[in-house]
Amino acid sequence: MPEKKTKSVRQDRNRPGGRTDTVTAPVTVEHPVQYSKLQWGILLGLVTSLFLWSYWPTLVGLVQEWYRVPDYSHGFLVIPISIYFLWISRDHFIGSPKVISWAGVSLIVVAIAVRLLGSIYYLEALQGWSIPIWITGVIWMFFGWQAFLWSLPGVAFLVFMVPLPYSIENMLGVPLQNISTKISLFVLQCLGQPAIAEGTTISLGANTLEVARACSGLRIFFGITALAYAFILLFQRPIWTKLMLVLAILPITLVSNSMRIVSIGLFMQLGMDETARHLSHDLAGIVMIPLAAGLFALTLFYLDKLFPVVSSFDARTILQNQNRNNVPRSPSSST
Numbered sequence: 001m002p003e004k005k006t007k008s009v010r011q012d013r014n015r016p017g018g019r020t021d022t023v024t025a026p027v028t029v030e031h032p033v034q035y036s037k038l039q040w041g042i043l044l045g046l047v048t049s050l051f052l053w054s055y056w057p058t059l060v061g062l063v064q065e066w067y068r069v070p071d072y073s074h075g076f077l078v079i080p081i082s083i084y085f086l087w088i089s090r091d092h093f094i095g096s097p098k099v100i101s102w103a104g105v106s107l108i109v110v111a112i113a114v115r116l117l118g119s120i121y122y123l124e125a126l127q128g129w130s131i132p133i134w135i136t137g138v139i140w141m142f143f144g145w146q147a148f149l150w151s152l153p154g155v156a157f158l159v160f161m162v163p164l165p166y167s168i169e170n171m172l173g174v175p176l177q178n179i180s181t182k183i184s185l186f187v188l189q190c191l192g193q194p195a196i197a198e199g200t201t202i203s204l205g206a207n208t209l210e211v212a213r214a215c216s217g218l219r220i221f222f223g224i225t226a227l228a229y230a231f232i233l234l235f236q237r238p239i240w241t242k243l244m245l246v247l248a249i250l251p252i253t254l255v256s257n258s259m260r261i262v263s264i265g266l267f268m269q270l271g272m273d274e275t276a277r278h279l280s281h282d283l284a285g286i287v288m289i290p291l292a293a294g295l296f297a298l299t300l301f302y303l304d305k306l307f308p309v310v311s312s313f314d315a316r317t318i319l320q321n322q323n324r325n326n327v328p329r330s331p332s333s334s335t
Helices: 037-068 075-088 102-120 124-143 145-161 166-190 218-234 239-247 249-269 274-306 315-326
Strands: 003-015 019-031 195-198 201-204 207-210
Touching: 037 075, 037 102, 037 124, 075 145, 075 218, 102 124, 124 145, 145 218, 166 195, 166 201, 166 218, 166 249, 201 249, 207 249, 218 239, 218 249, 218 274, 239 249, 239 274, 249 274
Parallel strands: none
Antiparallel strands: 003 019, 195 201, 201 207
């Protein structure tokens, strides 16, 4: 709580007849409590311990989901990349660890409310999404408003470590599932395979390839969106170039997912058994993010070649410099 101190303030009072009397009155002034480095370390340690104790089950569940679902395996990279974002912008960090910011405490309360809401309605995604809110609240609480703004790009990246809720996957997965089926069918036919589609099922002669809801590409879309976010933060490009990268997310998702489905179909045509099919499916899901990273790099390379950066110059300045260099120098007098 802020400390209250009393100081005297001189006030002028006008009296009848044009006379002015000066009266000294006590005024209470509030000053924020300042903590020593030891107290600051203890407070930060207590908040960190409270975070780990409260979110440990959520963190364990996230790691299990990353390990179990190949399309969410990029979650293992999200935290290191987020820390890297903060590290490369460390020169812009402005923090004043002297007083507690109660606005940051209110943000922590919001994180707790979001997590409780997720627990009550069994929404694990809400519990995971409350983690970035908690972290930004702690940064605001201990280091101030400017440090909060500084940390937003890096901490917001942690949203991508949380798997999408099943309801969102179920709602948005159907359109992507149909598009991925049509693209994969076209590619397989171009490769000379006897591919015929019935709904989301592709018949390959004696083999049948079912494009299930998990193969719709929505999870890959989420991972590629995280990759685009990282590209936008890491590479210094004009706004229009970053906008082009955002617009390229969906096409790159469709291309990557279709390549996965086509590779599975080709493995099936090679006569691989059921275990090999599952193995090829899992491997395809793991390599999609590196493939998407390569496609993003090619997109940046193409944009740089299509719109090269041209240095501007002033012709008048160049002519003046040339004339100045062409002026004959007077011979120096010999002594």
